[in-house]
Amino acid sequence: MAPITTFHYLVVAAALFVLGVIGVLTRRNVVIVLMSIELILNAVNLNLVAFSRLWGLQGQVFSIFVITDAAAEAAVGLGILIAFFRNKETVNVDEVDLLKW
Amino acid sequence: MQPVATTFFFYLLSGLALLGGVLVITRKNAVHSALALILTLLALAGLYLMLYAPFVAGVQIILYAGGIMVLFLFVIMLVNLERSQKEEQFNKQWVIGTVAAVVTGILFVLVFVKSKELPNLVREHVAQLPEQSNTQQIAVFLYGNYMFTFEIASLLLLVAMIGAVVMAKKRI
Amino acid sequence: MLSYITDYLKSNTTPGQAGNLFWAFVYILLVFLGLSIAVIAMNWLERKILAHMQVRLGPMRVGPHGLLQPIADALKLLIKEDIMPAEADKAVFWTAPLIVVITAFTVFIVVPFGPTHAVTDMNIGVLFMLGVSSLGVLGIVMAGWASNSHYPLIGALRSSAQMVSYEIAMGLAVVAAILMTSLNGMGVYGIGGHGDGTGTLSMIGIVQAQQAQHAWFIFKFFPLGLIAFFIFAVAMVAETNRAPFDLPEAESELTAGFHTEYSGFRWSLFFLAEYSAMIAVSSIAVTLWLGGWLRPFPNLLTGETWDLIFSLFPAATFLSLALLAFIGTIRMPRHSYFRIQTLGLGGFAALLGLIGLILLIAPVRDRIQDIYWFSIKVAGFMYLYIWYRGTFPRYRFDQLMRMGWKVLLPMGIGVLILTALVGVL
Numbered sequence: 014m015a016p017i018t019t020f021h022y023l024v025v026a027a028a029l030f031v032l033g034v035i036g037v038l039t040r041r042n043v044v045i046v047l048m049s050i051e052l053i054l055n056a057v058n059l060n061l062v063a064f065s066r067l068w069g070l071q072g073q074v075f076s077i078f079v080i081t082d083a084a085a086e087a088a089v090g091l092g093i094l095i096a097f098f099r100n101k102e103t104v105n106v107d108e109v110d111l112l113k114w
Numbered sequence: 115m116q117p118v119a120t121t122f123f124f125y126l127l128s129g130l131a132l133l134g135g136v137l138v139i140t141r142k143n144a145v146h147s148a149l150a151l152i153l154t155l156l157a158l159a160g161l162y163l164m165l166y167a168p169f170v171a172g173v174q175i176i177l178y179a180g181g182i183m184v185l186f187l188f189v190i191m192l193v194n195l196e197r198s199q200k201e202e203q204f205n206k207q208w209v210i211g212t213v214a215a216v217v218t219g220i221l222f223v224l225v226f227v228k229s230k231e232l233p234n235l236v237r238e239h240v241a242q243l244p245e246q247s248n249t250q251q252i253a254v255f256l257y258g259n260y261m262f263t264f265e266i267a268s269l270l271l272l273v274a275m276i277g278a279v280v281m282a283k284k285r286i
Numbered sequence: 287m288l289s290y291i292t293d294y295l296k297s298n299t300t301p302g303q304a305g306n307l308f309w310a311f312v313y314i315l316l317v318f319l320g321l322s323i324a325v326i327a328m329n330w331l332e333r334k335i336l337a338h339m340q341v342r343l344g345p346m347r348v349g350p351h352g353l354l355q356p357i358a359d360a361l362k363l364l365i366k367e368d369i370m371p372a373e374a375d376k377a378v379f380w381t382a383p384l385i386v387v388i389t390a391f392t393v394f395i396v397v398p399f400g401p402t403h404a405v406t407d408m409n410i411g412v413l414f415m416l417g418v419s420s421l422g423v424l425g426i427v428m429a430g431w432a433s434n435s436h437y438p439l440i441g442a443l444r445s446s447a448q449m450v451s452y453e454i455a456m457g458l459a460v461v462a463a464i465l466m467t468s469l470n471g472m473g474v475y476g477i478g479g480h481g482d483g484t485g486t487l488s489m490i491g492i493v494q495a496q497q498a499q500h501a502w503f504i505f506k507f508f509p510l511g512l513i514a515f516f517i518f519a520v521a522m523v524a525e526t527n528r529a530p531f532d533l534p535e536a537e538s539e540l541t542a543g544f545h546t547e548y549s550g551f552r553w554s555l556f557f558l559a560e561y562s563a564m565i566a567v568s569s570i571a572v573t574l575w576l577g578g579w580l581r582p583f584p585n586l587l588t589g590e591t592w593d594l595i596f597s598l599f600p601a602a603t604f605l606s607l608a609l610l611a612f613i614g615t616i617r618m619p620r621h622s623y624f625r626i627q628t629l630g631l632g633g634f635a636a637l638l639g640l641i642g643l644i645l646l647i648a649p650v651r652d653r654i655q656d657i658y659w660f661s662i663k664v665a666g667f668m669y670l671y672i673w674y675r676g677t678f679p680r681y682r683f684d685q686l687m688r689m690g691w692k693v694l695l696p697m698g699i700g701v702l703i704l705t706a707l708v709g710v711l
Contacts, residue, residue, distance in 0.1 A: 017124045020235045022165065023226055025128040029135050029154075031219035036139035038211030039204050044144045044190055048151050051182070052135055055158055058174075062167050067234060070248075073170050074255045080170075080177050081267050085274035087182050091189045092281030098193050099284075105201060145378060145431060152424065172413035180420030184450060187427045191443065249410060249487055 022063035029056035043097075043104045047090050054083045124164060131157035142199050144190045148183060155179045169249045300490075302395075302406020313405045317394045325561045329356040332672050339676035350631035351614060366550035371434055374547070379432035383548065383555035385425035389418050390562040397569045398490045400579050400656030411489040412460060415570055416453070419525070422563065423449045426544050429556075433547035441543025444683055445527055445534035451690035452524040452531075456567075458698030459518040462705045463574040466503050466511065467495040469709035493578030500585045502577040507708050514701045515575040517694050519670075522567040524690065526560060528671055530678035531686055568667035569660075576663050579656035597651045600658040604642030611635035 029052055036049025058076045065072020098104060134154030141147045155178050162171040226235060256264055294306040301309040330345075334352065337344030345352030370379060396411040398404040408414055423446045430442020468485025486492065496502055504515045524531040535543040545556045572578060581596045612635040618628040644650060681689070 017120055018236045020226065020232075021124065021128075022161070023235070024223060025131065025161075027219050027222040028132055030222070031215045032132070032135035032139055034215040034218060035212050038215060039208040040139060041201070041203060041205050042144060044186070044193070045138070045141075045147050048138055048147055048186065051151060051178075052138060052154065055155065055178075058170075059158060059161060062162050062165050062170055065167070066165050070251050070255055073167050073248075073252055074260055076167075076170055077173055077252070077256070078263060078267055080173055081271065084177055084182050085271050087185060088274050088278040089281070091185060092278035095189060095192065096281045104193060107205065143375070145375070145428075149378065149381075149428070168408065168410045169413070172410045172417055175417035176413065176420055180417060180423065180453075181450075184423055184427065184446060187424070187431070188443065188446070191427075191431055191439065247409075250485075 019063050019067060023060060026056045026059040026063065029053075029059065041105050041107060043094055043106055043109075046106060047087065047094070050090075051083060051087065054079060120164065123160070127157045127160040127164070130154075131161065142203055145187070148186050148190060151186075152179055152183050155183065167248065169252050298402055300402055300404045300407045302404075302408075310405055313403075314395075317397075317405065318391075321391070321394065321562055321565065324565060325558055326356045326360075328561050328564075328668060329359065331668070332675075335669070335672045336676050339673070350618070350627040350634070353630075353634065360554070363550055363554040368551065369547070369549045371547050374434045375432045378428050382425050382429035382432055383552045383559070385428065386422050386559040387555045387562075389422040389425065390559040390566060393418050393566040394562075394569075396489050397566070398493065398573065398578060399660050401490060401494070403579075403656060404490060407488050407490045409486070409488045409491075412464060412487045412492070412570070412574075415489075415566070416457060416460065419563065419566065420450075420453055422559070425559075429548070430544040433544070435547055438544045438546045441534045441546070445544055448531060448534065448683075448686055448690070449525055449527070451687060452521040452694070455517055455690060455694035455698050456521040456525060458695070458702055459514045459521065460570070460574060462510070462514040462698070462702045463503050463518075464492070465702065465705050465709065466499075466506050467492055469705075470499060489573050489578075493573055493580065496577050497580055497584060502575065502580075504575040507705060510701055510705050510708065511575065513697065514705070515571070517698050517701065518571055518575070521690075521694060522571060523671065523674060524686070525567060526563045528560075528564065529675035530681050532675075533680055533683050533686065564668065564671055565664060568664045568671075571667060572660065572663040579660045581655065581659050597655055598646075599662075600651070600654050601642050601645035603658075603662070604638055604645060608635050608638035608642055611638055 033049045033052035033056060036052065037046050040046055040049065058079050061072040061076045061079070063072075065076075094104070097109065101108065131154050134150045134152075134157060137150035138147045138154065141150065155174060159171040159174045159179070162168075162174060226232065290306070291308055294301060294304050294309045297304050301307075301313055330352065333355065334344040345355040348355045348358050370376065393415050395405045396408055396414055398407070426449070427442050427446045430438045430440075430445075433439070464485060464487060486495065492503075499506070502511075504511045523529075527535055535545065545553055548556060577584075581599075583592075587596075611631060615628055615632045615635055618624050618631065645654060
């Protein structure tokens with residue numbers, strides 16, 4: 014088999030990104046949309062770490078910051094979800110329409 | 115230390131990661147999606163180890179799989195999802211969404227293929243980052259060049275904590 | 287092929303670093319074997335010691351002095367009916383005990399029983415151990431959820447909230463200890479020391495740093511090492527859901543919490559995982575603060591005679607245990623009913639005596655040193671665990687969370703800041 018190069022890792026990262034975007038665009042359950050966003054962030058992380066192997070350690074430092082930001086965003090997103098669920102008893106994205114005319 | 119069976123482990127781990135990704139976006143039950151996401155995260159930690167980034171792999175396991183996913187599972191259990199399992203899972207524009215996402219993915223790969231860096235990207239690695247002092251080198255970067263970013267990240271976490279507490283309280 | 291096996295014996299590293307798969311497997315099997323024996327012994331010891339603390343006798347019937355009780359328990363658990371609650375999520379119900387057991391056992395890859403006696407020595411050893419133990423929380427949450435019943439769900443949520451809270455205090459205490467590896471002032475009070483920037487996260491490196499700095503980290507920068515050790519000791523009891531922090535699995539409160547609906551072999555997996563996790567966090571405490579495999583005073587009391595005296599300790603331990611068993615044999619009632627038990631206990635005493643005598647042989651004596659001192663320190667922690675269970679009343683859940691967040695966390699931050707300050711003064 015061909016030896017594993019950086020390009021293989023980049024393809025895997027792109028595939029994970031695509032899966033995450035599909036999840037965000039097509040699912041109705043808010044929790045699963047949030048999890049797809051985590052998938053997207055992980056794909057970006059894989060990309061960063063794959064490139065950092067070529068070009069120095071800055072990629073890994075950046076990916077640590079991305080993980081930190083993902084934690085903060087997941088916490089706030091889930092807090093919003095809980096607050097919304099308390100009012101409307103549903104986790105369907107289509108029903109988040111209180112501001113619609 | 116010589117890496118062992120790199121090709122086999124790469125295909126195994128990336129296969130597990132992609133399988134987990136597919137399961138995340140297709141399962142009806144949110145708990146199953148969360149478990150599939152944990153599988154993806156652990157497979158990615160393995161891939162980071164193969165890329166000679168042990169510290170990032172450790173941080174991924176502790177923070178992502180051991181922290182964020184526990185948070186997700188807590189919230190899934192607090193929110194009653196029984197009713198949502200019987201509803202329609204995919205929304206009306208799933209075809210367009212899937213096509214758009216796949217086109218974006220192909221665009222990404224094309225960017226790499228048509229870039230000038232392609233010979234670098236498909237070259238097999240012979241020079242590796244020394245694994246021995248990865249943590250020390252990251253620490254030198256983190257507390258040296260990127261100290262300001264580090265402080266801002268900790269401020270961000272403080273703000274997120276306060277925000278999450280305020281959001282989830284019953285009475286403010 | 288044979289050279290592959292014998293080449294490793296000449297090298298002076300762990301199998302993981304030498305890249306030798308065969309010896310890595312051998313070490314893993316040895317760790318499994320040791321853990322199984324330790325869990326069986328812990329089961330018996332817990333019941334007997336707890337009973338003696340409560341002025342009663344504990345199991346006495348199953349074997350001589352209840353020595354066969356763990357085997358009887360294991361047999362009972364294996365042949366019990368395997369119940370799965372109705373409407374339970376089958377896949378999650380099935381995998382939850384697996385995750386808890388796998389994470390509890392994977393931690394032992396990096397635990398060093400000697401300078402080269404570990405399966406591997408990752409240079410992020412401590413980070414790996416903390417991370418994998420935090421994965422165990424997921425198994426507990428899954429177990430509570432998949433049981434589809436109130437008590438397990440509440441027990442699982444409480445248990446995981448407790449474990450996550452005390453992980454933070456544990457992490458801060460661990461960081462304080464790791465900080466000490468790079469602060470290289472000699473002796474108990476390292477004032478006048480200087481950081482030479484070679485701190486390390488690898489478990490073997492931490493013990494070697496303690497050896498080089500002539501001080502166990504529990505005594506370094508007195509009392510900072512002691513406070514950090516205290517924080518870790520409290521947090522590790524909470525982390526493994528043991529008394530006095532065992533509200534999530536207390537029988538009188540929550541009908542056994544998250545493992546209520548598990549029976550038979552699945553329950554024994556949780557039980558196995560709990561004891562393995564206890565041994566794992568005790569190993570972290572021993573490695574980080576109590577000097578790992580180092581014998582007492584490795585730098586102060588050196589020389590031939592001191593080495594000889596300290597190397598006789600393993601044999602002395604086993605011979606004294608054999609003496610206790612022998613005394614027990616003599617004190618058995620002289621009734622024909624007890625004949626088999628007397629013979630069994632006598633045989634056990636003979637076995638212990640034989641092991642003690644084998645440990646007197648010089649080549650064995652040299653090699654068994656590190657493993658012995660490590661095991662004795664971990665055994666001390668196990669005794670402390672049982673002692674806590676017999677002595678302290680249970681914490682209420684809000685008291686538990688208050689202690690984790692409002693007491694241990696600020697103490698941990700304070701210890702970290704003070705260690706850094708004292709270290710660079």
